Amino acid sequence: MTLNNDKILGALAGIKHPETGKDLVSMQMIRDITVEENKVSVTLQFSKQKDPFASSVSKAVEQAVQALAPDNLQVEVLIAGPPVTKKENQSNAVLPGVKNIIAVASGKGGVGKSTIAANLAVAVAQTGASVGLIDADIFGPSIPKMFNAEKLRPHVNTRDGKEMIVPIEQYGVKLLSVGFFVDPEDALVWRGPMATNALKQLIQQGDWEDLDYLFVDLPPGTSDVHLTLVQEVPVTGAVIVSTPQAVALADAIKGIKMFQGEKVNVPVLGLIENMAWFTPAELPENKYYLFGKEGVKNLAAEMKIPFLGQIPLVQSIRENGDSGSPSALDDSTLSGQAFRELAGNLLKEVDNRNKTMDPTKKVEITKH
Numbered sequence: 001m002t003l004n005n006d007k008i009l010g011a012l013a014g015i016k017h018p019e020t021g022k023d024l025v026s027m028q029m030i031r032d033i034t035v036e037e038n039k040v041s042v043t044l045q046f047s048k049q050k051d052p053f054a055s056s057v058s059k060a061v062e063q064a065v066q067a068l069a070p071d072n073l074q075v076e077v078l079i080a081g082p083p084v085t086k087k088e089n090q091s092n093a094v095l096p097g098v099k100n101i102i103a104v105a106s107g108k109g110g111v112g113k114s115t116i117a118a119n120l121a122v123a124v125a126q127t128g129a130s131v132g133l134i135d136a137d138i139f140g141p142s143i144p145k146m147f148n149a150e151k152l153r154p155h156v157n158t159r160d161g162k163e164m165i166v167p168i169e170q171y172g173v174k175l176l177s178v179g180f181f182v183d184p185e186d187a188l189v190w191r192g193p194m195a196t197n198a199l200k201q202l203i204q205q206g207d208w209e210d211l212d213y214l215f216v217d218l219p220p221g222t223s224d225v226h227l228t229l230v231q232e233v234p235v236t237g238a239v240i241v242s243t244p245q246a247v248a249l250a251d252a253i254k255g256i257k258m259f260q261g262e263k264v265n266v267p268v269l270g271l272i273e274n275m276a277w278f279t280p281a282e283l284p285e286n287k288y289y290l291f292g293k294e295g296v297k298n299l300a301a302e303m304k305i306p307f308l309g310q311i312p313l314v315q316s317i318r319e320n321g322d323s324g325s326p327s328a329l330d331d332s333t334l335s336g337q338a339f340r341e342l343a344g345n346l347l348k349e350v351d352n353r354n355k356t357m358d359p360t361k362k363v364e365i366t367k368h
Helices: 004-011 054-068 115-125 194-202 226-231 246-262 294-303 314-324 333-356
Strands: 030-036 041-043 074-080 098-106 131-137 155-157 162-165 167-170 173-177 211-217 237-242 268-278 306-314
Touching: 004 030, 004 041, 004 054, 030 333, 041 054, 041 268, 041 333, 054 074, 074 333, 098 115, 098 226, 098 246, 098 333, 115 131, 115 173, 115 211, 115 237, 115 268, 115 314, 115 333, 131 194, 194 226, 237 246, 237 294, 246 268, 246 294, 268 294, 268 333, 294 306, 306 333, 314 333
Parallel strands: 041 074, 098 211, 098 237, 131 173, 131 211, 237 268, 268 306
Antiparallel strands: 030 041, 155 162, 167 173
């Protein structure tokens, strides 16, 4: 029997929550379903932080899925914490309607960080979540091109007497970038304070409304822009992008330690290995590890950080980025499926982080 999401949902529709008497599907408790060969993962989202029936419901879900294909099927049931409500998120005074702020960073340039950020945002939006993306790579804004939005310009609304910038929306993702306000061929020659003020404006004056996830594509390295972000808003967590090359890994470690440092203290949700291998179209079974093999995966294990996945070096990913049509839009391709899996792994880590850790606080850096 071939398992798919519809068959699993059909089985779960027969399970009722003991307290409400309603089935799990109609209660919208099925947060995510992942089917991988002989393994099925189901993420349940309970409305209470400590639901007394969580254990029994999880067991019933495991048994119901196991019964669909009992031979050699591994079933994993994950429990996500209750969704963050606007009231619970009032500590984020700047972006009160944003539930999760995720920084996408890299230790060095050229590792495909913006490509990962763009495709992650699209893949998460395709799950039905409300998603925004800030292009905080102030000196090299590439998000407008990747979303085929270079010629678009945001307009301004007035709300409560304050001028607010309305993000451009493409492929279900709300976007703001310095690139929308400058000529694409102009070089941005800005001193540090100008760059940080630009980021503050995108955050404070962006009319983001309610979002489940706001991704922030940071510049490579560690800089004033990174510190400005964590001082302006409570960042839920960071993801670090790197190629498996030793030089890139050395810089990735610096980025990890910056977020994990005592003063910043932002959780690292996971590492992503980009350009993991190259497979020629004429030799689809071959993998060539041009930048080394599984360097990021090994680093994640060494530093005890979740490994979110690998994205191969594929010509179509580059072409789609250049044409403004991210590969994640088409999940019928191997690249699209890879980004969809990557997004699923990230959302699981966000859920786990919110379930097991206190909300991140804005960084207070004092001068002595």
